[in-house]
Amino acid sequence: MTFSPGSGDKRAVNHDGALPGAAEDREEDRRRAAAFSAHRRAVCRDELCRASAACGLAWLVLYQVFAVFASDSWAAPLVTDALYLLPIGAAAVAGVFAVRASTGRIRKIWTWLAVSHVCWLVGEVVWSVWGVWLADDRLTAAVDTDKSLPVSDVAYTVAYAALVPAAWIGFVETRKLWRARALLDAALVVLAVGSIGWRLLSGADPVNPDVLVDLAYPAVGLLFVLALIGAGLSGHRGVPCSILLTVIGFGVGIVADAGYAFADAGNSFSDTSLLNLGWQTQAVFLTLGGLAAIRHPDVEPPMERFDHDRAFGAVLISGLVVALLVGVDQIRNQKVDTVWLGVTALVLAGLLARQALTTRERTRLAKQLDEALQEQRRTAVTDGLTGLYNRPFFQALLGVEARRALHGNGRAALILAHLDSFAGIGEQHDWAAGDAVLVQVADRLRIAARPGDVLARYGVEEFACLLPQTDEEAAMEVAERFRQALRRTSIVVGSGASVAVTASFGVATATGQATLAEDDDEPTLDMDRLVRDADRALNDAKERGGDRVVVAGRADRRTLADDVDVPPELAWLADRVDRVLSDHEHSTAVARWCLLVGGYLALDHIELRQVVAAGRLHDIGKFGVGAAILRKTDPLTDAEWGALRCHPEEGARLLRGVGGHAALAPLVAAHHERWDGLGYPEGIKGEDIPLGARIIAVCDSWAAMRVDRPYAPALDARSARDEIERARGTQFDPIVVDAFLALLDQDLIDDPLPL
Structure with missing residues (x-):
């Protein structure tokens, strides 16, 4: 649960902090009083x-x-x-x-x-x-x-x-x-x-x-x-x-x-x-x-x-x-x-x-007055439409966090988000559709945020998230989770209409003495600079077309999977294999989900980058198998099955031959091993299988079940989930399955996109 009050309250609040019901009541009273007085005067005259x-x-x-x-x-x-x-x-x-x-x-x-x-x-x-x-x-x-x-x-x-x-x-x-x-x-x-x-x-x-x-x-x-x-x-x-x-x-x-x-x-x-x-x-x-x-x-x-x-x-x-x-x-x-x-x-x-x-x-x-007082206090710090903190309170909280950060690890991160093409929603539909989008965006951000993250509505179509005691890499991962949470499905805005929503994200961090404010009486993190850096990164993300995460002072980051060092020729091989197997993305989706599962399991940054890169390249060994075998709809012969079972080792061999990527080879080689030891090519089991390979195995199976393949039609989400649950403790690591299903319950695991 994120640190954002009123998560279930979506009632709009007027500028004076009153609920619309109370404002409408007061307006009705004023209307009645005016009409009543006018009526009396009319009778008397x-x-x-x-x-x-x-x-x-x-x-x-x-x-x-x-x-x-x-x-x-x-x-x-x-x-x-x-x-x-x-x-x-x-x-x-x-x-x-x-x-x-x-x-x-x-x-x-x-x-x-x-x-x-x-x-x-x-x-x-x-x-x-x-x-x-x-x-x-x-x-x-x-x-x-x-x-x-x-x-x-x-x-x-x-x-x-x-x-x-x-x-x-x-x-x-x-x-x-x-x-x-x-x-x-x-x-x-x-x-x-x-x-x-x-x-x-x-x-x-x-x-x-x-x-x-x-x-x-x-x-x-x-x-x-x-x-x-x-x-x-x-x-x-x-x-x-x-x-x-x-x-x-x-x-x-x-x-x-x-x-x-x-x-x-x-x-x-x-x-x-x-x-x-x-x-x-x-x-x-x-x-x-x-x-x-x-x-x-x-x-x-x-x-x-x-x-x-x-x-x-x-x-x-x-x-x-x-x-x-x-x-x-x-x-x-x-x-x-x-x-x-x-x-x-x-x-x-x-x-x-x-x-x-x-x-x-x-x-x-007395009870009514007490509830009104509590509501007034709540609306003083929250946005009535989304239930998130409002901008004045969030800015005040930045100052508090600036001093508190130095009592911890001396760092904090800020994410600013801006909805892409939000103005077009109002033009195509109406203001109610815009409100519905803002409410659902806030809900998705709230689910995707970590415990302790502070979410706020920062502008009409802007949101902000303060991440205490968080470094740059972790902040970038959270921003990527936000981005995926928004783009995974369309938002229904009424009467059956739906709109696709994406957002641009700017990430900035303040760390240690490097960002101390010089004019402060006591050491604090310079939050003004933090906000400026995040805003510049956000503008950069919007200028680059939106639907991306940009970190202040670094190159453009669309996703962490794009940020890992994947040789272009191997990425090309992975994409060619994907096109042979299906008309939907596969390796890119597996890499995206590996990022989420690895982040959920709190992998360190180096290990997480390796898992994401290995997920992106896990099927490159199929390039030498042949399109006829990959597209065959009938059961494979023993020879064909033997050729297919070699693709993990072949992919690992290719990675060992590319300088600087040998560390990915064990993950690719073991991604078809099973938790019970009945997998291939080595038949290893349990924790002897690298954790990254266990993560890739779950994500790879989900991607294969969710799209049509030559040998099997796509399964719906409920059926695919049942298959993953049945394989828990036999084919898949139970811990990895639990993490994947938790992310699935939070709607963070999206569907593979068409190629």
């Missing part, structure tokens, strides 16, 4: 709405004047039973049209409000018609009044019951905890208010059941208003204009209903009572609310991100009121009534439940 409000106020004044002057006259029923219905009818009509004008959640709210308005109108019509009917003495004796009046009560009950789903839908976007607590708060307040009403009415003994029914109406209305305001403001930063006007209307109606209950208990209600004016005011506000929804359909208010617990004061006062009433009852009667004990128990249970909900919400908020 609407000339028709203003005129309607003025007409409503004028109506209230005229109605009360008519009621006073018509009192105890023939015109009294006209005012109290006919004119009285006009604003209520207007509210019902406005509610119905508000449903048609609204959309989304607001439309659902208005649907239930319209039901409530219509039911209220029905109840009032029944009541008014029945009042006119009863005014006729000839009809009074013909009917049973007690059987008809409940019709209006049913309509009133449905009108208030419809407010419950309206309130619930009103804060459907609010968190469940907030909704539950808002309903609990409303219930506690209603309980306290009901307790006060009961105390005031308890002097009339016995209490008329009709009065209790009358009290139920304002109780339900109060529950609706408190629940809507409590939960609505807990989950949102405001209430839509039409809903706000409706809530005000019901608030006035609650006061009128409560007043009617007390007046009815004392038999003091009259048609000219100011309570009628209260219901008229309610109807005016409901009409204005419906008109506002028709003229300017409500927009969603901005969401509330944090719980401000605005209802705590009201709930606390409610609890204190109940406690005070219990105390008064105790003092007056020297005992506590069981009813009050029950009420007190309900209040205490409600307060405890509320505290539990509040504590849970606070815990959730």
Whole structure:
């Protein structure tokens, strides 16, 4: 695992360090807040709405004047039973049209409000018609009044019951905890208010059941208003204009209903009572609310991100009121009534439940804030798209590593990588394809890096890797692993499209006192020079066509296999043999994989170079076998098989005859020996076989199985892997097999390329 945080996180991060989800939420909040404010201003400035409000106020004044002057006259029923219905009818009509004008959640709210308005109108019509009917003495004796009046009560009950789903839908976007607590708060307040009403009415003994029914109406209305305001403001930063006007209307109606209950208990209600004016005011506000929804359909208010617990004061006062009433009852009667004990128990249970909900919400908020803080810390040092370190942190880390390096072996290496033709990906596809490429490139680099290597996204299409305590040869090997990891397979960018990705690599090293910064107070490696050298090497790699590794101060290095000293004439022989056997590369692929396996097994640089060179030339002995035998599809005869089995020794003989390459001969001669001793030409086994030859044997078999040969078709990767695993401990060295399969699992073993 490389030293790169957030390896699984591919969420993009804005420049301010915030996750895109959080940024989108904030943008949505700003959009909603702006639209909400603009909507309120539009309603307030609407000339028709203003005129309607003025007409409503004028109506209230005229109605009360008519009621006073018509009192105890023939015109009294006209005012109290006919004119009285006009604003209520207007509210019902406005509610119905508000449903048609609204959309989304607001439309659902208005649907239930319209039901409530219509039911209220029905109840009032029944009541008014029945009042006119009863005014006729000839009809009074013909009917049973007690059987008809409940019709209006049913309509009133449905009108208030419809407010419950309206309130619930009103804060459907609010968190469940907030909704539950808002309903609990409303219930506690209603309980306290009901307790006060009961105390005031308890002097009339016995209490008329009709009065209790009358009290139920304002109780339900109060529950609706408190629940809507409590939960609505807990989950949102405001209430839509039409809903706000409706809530005000019901608030006035609650006061009128409560007043009617007390007046009815004392038999003091009259048609000219100011309570009628209260219901008229309610109807005016409901009409204005419906008109506002028709003229300017409500927009969603901005969401509330944090719980401000605005209802705590009201709930606390409610609890204190109940406690005070219990105390008064105790003092007056020297005992506590069981009813009050029950009420007190309900209040205490409600307060405890509320505290539990509040504590849970606070815990959730604390956890959310902690996660946000951790995410902020992470995004401060990492690139949100790739999960690698970002450039500012990487540059700061260079300074730390500069001083730490001198406490070790006094050296460090840096690899800079630049994706070749990355701009063309965006032109051919889109920005999402570019992001997908960057994410997958980062993943491949992360897998190919060593433990302790520090990866970072250094630019839009550039990556950097700091290799602590690493010399030039090891850094070049890591860079080559990076290069192979990128070029091995295409990257899928969506909709079945794929792109081939290669990169240019610049490698530089800083070693010992040679690169000390002269202006430092204490000895440090000169990281500025290290970065400059790596950048120059990177530019050189790009100028040479890309898809190569260049080491600062050295010649062009496409691969380590190209860097080893392989005589051109022998490389030519190896390529000729490859072309006879297949239309895909063979010896070059074997050399490439030998580099990876040897590096995985931590071979020293000299031995690794020898293994790579021997892998490149391992089949040159087949040049003298003859194309007819190499291309034969039928089983070989004994003579043909004998000629083929001589090619390892023949290849070794050729290498001994070339000055300076005799050390490669034992590796080429033994690359067909088996771990169990059943190989050829000598039949040696186990660790008597040179390690380099054991590495070549595995890589050679993999290359032969993965392409079509004259004597056998190609195997897929799964089948070829199974063959390698089956030969572990018999044909192949188990340690070499394990290393090869580990590299295969990391997708570092690529497929042979076509010639």
